[in-house]
Amino acid sequence: MPLPTQLTRIIEDELSTLDRRTLARAVEELSNSYRNLRGDTSCSVSLISNDVQRAAYLLTRVPATYAAIHAVLREVKERTPDLEVRSLLDLGAGPGTAMWAAAEIFTELERVTLIEQSSSFIRLGQKLAASARSVAIQTARWVEADLKHETQLPAHDLVIISYALGEMPSASRSQLVHGAWQAAAKVIAVIEPGTPRGFQVILQARSQVLAQGAHMVAPCPHGRQCPMDNQSQRNTAEDDCATRDTKPKQDWCHFAQRLERTSLHRRLKSGELGYEDEKFSYVAAAKQASAPAAARVIRHPIQLKGHIKLELCTPEGLKHETVSRSQGEAFKKARKVKWGEAWEAGPNEPPNASEC
Numbered sequence: 001m002p003l004p005t006q007l008t009r010i011i012e013d014e015l016s017t018l019d020r021r022t023l024a025r026a027v028e029e030l031s032n033s034y035r036n037l038r039g040d041t042s043c044s045v046s047l048i049s050n051d052v053q054r055a056a057y058l059l060t061r062v063p064a065t066y067a068a069i070h071a072v073l074r075e076v077k078e079r080t081p082d083l084e085v086r087s088l089l090d091l092g093a094g095p096g097t098a099m100w101a102a103a104e105i106f107t108e109l110e111r112v113t114l115i116e117q118s119s120s121f122i123r124l125g126q127k128l129a130a131s132a133r134s135v136a137i138q139t140a141r142w143v144e145a146d147l148k149h150e151t152q153l154p155a156h157d158l159v160i161i162s163y164a165l166g167e168m169p170s171a172s173r174s175q176l177v178h179g180a181w182q183a184a185a186k187v188i189a190v191i192e193p194g195t196p197r198g199f200q201v202i203l204q205a206r207s208q209v210l211a212q213g214a215h216m217v218a219p220c221p222h223g224r225q226c227p228m229d230n231q232s233q234r235n236t237a238e239d240d241c242a243t244r245d246t247k248p249k250q251d252w253c254h255f256a257q258r259l260e261r262t263s264l265h266r267r268l269k270s271g272e273l274g275y276e277d278e279k280f281s282y283v284a285a286a287k288q289a290s291a292p293a294a295a296r297v298i299r300h301p302i303q304l305k306g307h308i309k310l311e312l313c314t315p316e317g318l319k320h321e322t323v324s325r326s327q328g329e330a331f332k333k334a335r336k337v338k339w340g341e342a343w344e345a346g347p348n349e350p351p352n353a354s355e356c
């Protein structure tokens, strides 16, 4: 999902004054920092502290986080078609990426509040917002604050924390999720990088909102214990040299959104692919019960001659399902279904379902 044209244009204007080599170096450093960000950290891990790094973030990360947020909100809309989002609270907003995606999906959006600790990101976000067609974006309220100390968050229909919760010290995360859930009049969405660490952050947020009475919207087809919770914990515990050869492959719930790189991004990363796959983990939960998916496709389906193999998360746990041509309608659906999508044919329909 590409960025809205006016956002692409203003980002390119913003970057046009910067020296290309300095920007290319900052892009390289930023992607190395993200790659090296593994394991839990008990302190804040903000990776962006100067203007060139912020420019690199605009160029490389904003299109990617936008694509992930857009995919999540599309799914929320799909699962709750009657949901009306008139107000949005974005926590750890950076340059305001989430509101651009929300305004595309929820065209009824009227009011946006963004809380962000960095005044430089706020100034940048305001500059981008001035070019928007959406009145909600143009008139958004930016609040400079440290979320570690914000206990009372204002109520809004939708609360988003995207790629920010994992940057908080672990001790502050549960307080923020608690406040965010209280502030969510209708829905909360938490999005993190699709890494084992990002997934752990999502798992904690998921358990916490469920304990506070949330109803799952996506991706989970149920509000029971996550079947990948034990796996990822067991594998993290086993992640040492002694067990490396024998341990099962580490598994975590994540999805991917493909996005085209902008021409400037391609020029700076000459020789690399013209697209990238942004991997993300997320949870979306609502105050009101909605109809969760019957099952969720958690890997790329494998298409073989005459049958398709699906890996699914279901209310009964993780399942492999083989859908064969003889299953008519289900086979037609299986040919189209993609990683991350709901599988509505139901895990019990075909005869070849087996527990993982």
Ligand SMILES: C[S@@+](CC[C@H](N)C(=O)[O-])C[C@H]1O[C@@H](n2cnc3c(N)ncnc32)[C@H](O)[C@@H]1O
Binding pocket: 044, 046, 061, 062, 065, 066, 091, 092, 093, 094, 095, 096, 097, 098, 115, 116, 117, 118, 121, 145, 146, 147, 148, 161, 162, 163, 164, 167, 168
């Ligand atoms: C990786 S950026 C994500 C920005 C945006 N949400 C997005 O998806 O593109 C994380 C943002 O969270 C902000 N942040 C981290 N800790 C924060 C805190 N304690 N209070 C307020 N903002 C914080 C950072 O300043 C940064 O702008």
